[in-house]
Amino acid sequence: MSAVGKSANIFWQECPVGKLDRQKLLKQKGCVVWITGLSGSGKSTLACTLGRELHSRGKLAYVLDGDNLRHGLNKDLGFSAEDRAENIRRVGEVAKLFADAGLICIASLISPYRKDRDSCRSILPDLSFIEVFMNMPLDLCEARDPKGLYKLARAGKIKGFTGIDDPYEPPLNCEIEIQEEENGVCPSPCAMAGQVVGYLEEKGFLQV
Numbered sequence: 421m422s423a424v425g426k427s428a429n430i431f432w433q434e435c436p437v438g439k440l441d442r443q444k445l446l447k448q449k450g451c452v453v454w455i456t457g458l459s460g461s462g463k464s465t466l467a468c469t470l471g472r473e474l475h476s477r478g479k480l481a482y483v484l485d486g487d488n489l490r491h492g493l494n495k496d497l498g499f500s501a502e503d504r505a506e507n508i509r510r511v512g513e514v515a516k517l518f519a520d521a522g523l524i525c526i527a528s529l530i531s532p533y534r535k536d537r538d539s540c541r542s543i544l545p546d547l548s549f550i551e552v553f554m555n556m557p558l559d560l561c562e563a564r565d566p567k568g569l570y571k572l573a574r575a576g577k578i579k580g581f582t583g584i585d586d587p588y589e590p591p592l593n594c595e596i597e598i599q600e601e602e603n604g605v606c607p608s609p610c611a612m613a614g615q616v617v618g619y620l621e622e623k624g625f626l627q628v
């Protein structure tokens with residue numbers, strides 16, 4: 421019996437089928453690929469391309485996209501530092517469940533604060549939190565501006581927009597960094613996904 425947060429008198433319930441059993445069934449190891457970066461840096465593009473590539477290889481993956489989750493689970497949250505922290509905490513907990521289910525969970529959120537990302541890392545088993553930094557310059561993200569949000573932020577119509585008048589703290593020790601090539605060209609979506617798939621293969625996540 422224990423107390424956790426505001427809950428008292430709660431008990432952990434063990435189930436007879438465990439993570440290893442599910443991994444054997446799926447022939448893969450559960451993990452979280454956490455994609456962080458500015459708005460417009462290509463997080464969703466990488467998440468979707470990676471999801472499709474894994475699917476075509478017979479691997480079960482699921483994408484948790486920040487924008488999409490804010491339509492449901494996180495629709496009560498805004499963009500203050502506190503709300504972003506709660507957003508990342510919730511998605512980290514959901515991602516942990518997916519990884520425990522044996523899936524390759526792909527989470528794509530700006531997740532601008534290092535401590536929030538590190539908290540997610542700390543609740544996952546060793547090495548199963550794979551942080552991918554979309555290291556794209558603000559200029560490029562702003563030039564893309566697919567939703568017109570940078571334009572609105574520059575005009576002062578959106579306050580607290582990441583990269584404009586709100587902080588983004590780049591990772592210090594991420595597992596994977598996606599960046600422009602030497603000629604200043606962004607790698608194609610397939611090349612970005614290939615970089616992540618290569619990592620998952622090398623670390624043994626795509627087999628049991």
Ligand SMILES: Nc1ncnc2c1ncn2[C@@H]1O[C@H](COP(=O)(O)OS(=O)(=O)O)[C@@H](OP(=O)(O)O)[C@H]1O
Nearest residue numbers: 459460486487499504507529530531532580581582
């Ligand atoms: N103020 C502000 N700052 C940043 N982004 C904003 C803001 N307001 C709305 N949006 C839109 O919300 C998307 C980011 O949601 P996230 O849940 O990923 O953000 S966070 O991780 O909680 O910071 C983000 O999506 P992406 O462009 O895909 O990153 C925007 O479409």
Ligand SMILES: Nc1ncnc2c1ncn2[C@@H]1O[C@H](COP(=O)(O)OP(=O)(O)O)[C@@H](O)[C@H]1O
Nearest residue numbers: 459460461462463464465564566606607608609
């Ligand atoms: N590797 C890429 N090469 C060319 N264009 C890209 C690439 N990645 C993303 N884009 C384009 O950049 C824009 C922003 O990408 P998106 O995935 O929506 O970013 P984010 O999810 O980080 O906001 C979209 O118009 C997308 O088509």
